[in-house]
Amino acid sequence: MNIETRKNALVIILHEIYGVNDHMHYYRDMLVQEGYAVITPDLLHGQAFTYDQDEQAYHYFVNEIGFDQAAAEVKQMVLANRERYDRIFLMGFSVGATLAWMNSEIGVDGIIGFYGSRIRNYVDIVPKCPALLFFASHEKSFDVLALAERLQGKSNTTIEVIEGEHGFMNPFHPAYKSDESMTCIAVTKEFLHKELSIVGANQP
Known part of the structure; x- marks a missing residue:
């Protein structure tokens, strides 16, 4: 696969x-260095919270933004960019992972989600694209293994349960786990590479 792909x-x-x-910038820069075009939309529309403002941030998202509104915004972004790119992937963290999952039925070419705990509210979704989901083994609010088992049987869906806590992919967060994060990044890159290789093989 060449850089143009x-x-x-x-x-x-x-x-x-x-x-x-900083977390989003870290992964944006990583993927840009790999040669991908990357967008990091601001779904909070100018609001930002620090890591010690968990409760405030959560209440703001739920009450002022909401999953349905944010998912609709992501869908419009995909549609707006569809003619410009051969392939569009969604990669989300926490609520972002849930939003990616919610949009796995709209014609994106693949989704990658890290510890999307609210996916448990949308287990009826059957993705129409390859979906790679990573969950932290230790979550306070739900049974990770039970959710993983329910999702594992869905078509196009690959589940990985990683030893760690919510936030293990974030190098700026106390829950960060370097080794596990690097392993997930390697799997993510391989996932993208595989999907792009498939389309590349089908092109003249």
């Missing part, structure tokens, strides 16, 4: 409840 692929990174921050 990657340039024709867009990755839309969907942030956590904190908004667009």
Whole structure:
């Protein structure tokens, strides 16, 4: 797969409840260095929260934004960029992962989600594209293994349960786990590479 193939692929990174921050910039820069086009939309529309404002950030997202509104905004972004790119992928963290999952039926070419705990509210969704979901093994609010088992049987869906806590992918968060994060990044890159190789093989 050459660099031009990657340039024709867009990755839309969907942030956590904190908004667009150092965490999002970290993964944006990583994917840009890999040759992908990347967008990091601000779904909070100018609001931002620090990591010690968990409760405030969550209440703001739920009460002022909401999953349905944010998912609709992501859908419009995908549609607006569809003619410009051969492939569009969604990659989300926490609420962003849930938003990616909610949009897995609209014609994107793949989604990657990290610890999307609210996916448990949308288990009836059957993705129409390849979906790679990573969950933290330790979550306070729900049974991770039970959710993983329910999702594993869905078509196009791959589930990975990683030893760690919510936030293990974030190098700026106390829950960060370097080794596990690097492993997930490697799997993510391989996922993208595989999907792009499939389309590349089908092109003249």
